[in-house]
Amino acid sequence: MAIITPFITSDGIVEIYVDNLFKGIVVIDRLNPPYGIALPGGFMDVGESIEQCLKREMLEEISLDVEIKGLLGIYSDPNRDPRFHTVSAVYICRAEQLPIAGDDAKTCKVVSLEKLLNEQFVFDHALIIKDYLAYRQLRSDKDFPSGEEKD
């Protein structure tokens, strides 16, 4: 019996800090269909862990060596991707530099939390962003690294 499961991807919510001040998270304008604004991320390769996949994708797509802070969740709705069924493991990450667009990104930018929901996200990335904002609200102050700006 042939085993067929959905494709696995990993996406990053990359929190950018400059001089230890939180500036926002990275979004990309996709080079390939479906076109639009998205979190950076991509397909997992056989032979790498999901964390290696995430770090590789962040390096390839936004030129950042990110530190993984934690898993936000798994997004697996069969209709979340218009092409085929994908499952994404979404991690919150931190980086200390500004992103530069690479593979699969026409451009990229850092967006403050207040302006994030003004973006027109593809896939289910608006849902992921809402979950991320809710998660930040829930975290108590002591969980924030020192020097982080509250919103």
Added chain:
Amino acid sequence: MAIITPFITSDGIVEIYVDNLFKGIVVIDRLNPPYGIALPGGFMDVGESIEQCLKREMLEEISLDVEIKGLLGIYSDPNRDPRFHTVSAVYICRAEQLPIAGDDAKTCKVVSLEKLLNEQFVFDHALIIKDYLAYRQLRSDKDFPSGEEKD
């Protein structure tokens, strides 16, 4: 370009409560290779969410309609499964009945937390169990549902 990613599975740490008292978690003796003791779980189908996959597998394999409590983690080491590269989303679940072995399980049983690490687990399930036990230690008392026995 053909996309190939690892296979996705979901495994359950199913906490069994009888008369609201915590009895332990469910392990199975596998019917198919690799033989040995494992957490119940199985491959995700295209067209279902990861949570639907987990609930379906728990029904098929240990005959329980489980309530999903939360995500423990994602296990994705390329060597975790001797057959091929699999990624497992592991969820903590709760059920109020005793399990009955179904598909892919020769037998199943409920094992108390004290005795869990005496089992000879296949895959990386001993690591998952260690993470689960550490997670239980970390949770503060208020997070335990009322009536749950502490260990």
